[in-house]
Amino acid sequence: MKCDQMHPLMIDYLYDEISDKNRGILESHLATCEKCSAEINTLKSTSKILQKWEDVEPDFNLVMVSEKVSWFNNLKEKLNKAIPSPKRLAVGFAYGFAALFLLLAISNTEISYQQGNFNMKMALFSKKSQPEQSQLSSLQVQQLVEKLRQENYYLVKTMIDQSEAKQRAEWATTLTQFNQSLEQRRLQDLNLIGEGLVDFERTTTNKIQRTDNSLNELLRYISSTQK
């Protein structure tokens, strides 16, 4: 083996990391190569010089401590964990306010029927007002309820009719669009078929022409040979 190939083995040997097989190879080489023998000795010597430099004690003491957190930052952290994300918080607040408004509005709503008119007052905050002295008879109450029922019925019917009309219109639009799309596809397909037929015709005509030319040549040849 060449001396260059011994270098990694020398290093392994120097630091006692050499395998038995490689030790055998190296020792065989060293027995016949003075240069490598001298080299390994100088490497050993260099290593010994390096070993003269001993470790020193660090002039400090490291201690890993947790960061001291101020009470404010501590509270902030706890709040961050307890409070949900801003988006959910905003939605929550919105629902809360809406519920509050509804509650106030309902609790301060006055419904009255006076002189043939149906009145309804809503307020967020109640006012101190003198109690009304209107009293409704049972007949009037029944009429009021009947009127409300009819109004409800007409309201719901109108909503249904409007919804149906909207649906019909949407269906009509969808069907029209679908029909148009089908028509486009049909025309595209027809065009493709047309192009295909033209192409086929051209190809066939060319083939027939070539066959015709070949036959004519053959006939000419036959007639010329017969002469």
Added chain:
Amino acid sequence: MTDLELTERIIGGDRTGFNVLVKRWEKTIYNFALRYMGNSESARDITQKTFIRVYKNIHKLRDAKRFSSWIYQIAANLCKDELKSLAKRDFLSIDLINENNENGHLMPDELVENSSNFPDAAMNQKQIGSIVQKALQQLPEEQRVVIIMKEYQGLKFKEIAAALGEPLNTVKSRMYYGLNGLRKVFEKWQITEEVLSYEM
């Protein structure tokens, strides 16, 4: 508790043993950084940063047996980055001084002092450290770090390769050329084992 057991506990989430780990590794990492950087201030800085990084990232270490290679990898990377940062700040490096010297090897002051004032005096540990440190600084960084890891940290070549992310043969090659480079420096400065012997 062994290092392996300690590391496994810390990886598992028990951070109370971390200070014990620091105490065990502090001197090792400090000396590694000192030999790499060549001065104690940088070595102190690197040591602190190494443990901070270990603390922050130890949960990512899957195998506690790799702790040794891993911590050296962190320390070596920090040293490398710090040297790059120092170079950018236009510090006058040993290499620049050496440009003015024959063969680029600057005779250490400790040798000049010692030979002129006390020709036969033995060297103390501080002087030896200073000379060897300056000799190491003559080497390219990639050879220096391999020599430090092998000679002083006692790592196997496979562990060095893992820590540096280099192939095994590259590591051995750098070791070989590094030792040869140091041999030339020591010859130039007439440093032998006998010269460096000191009084206990």
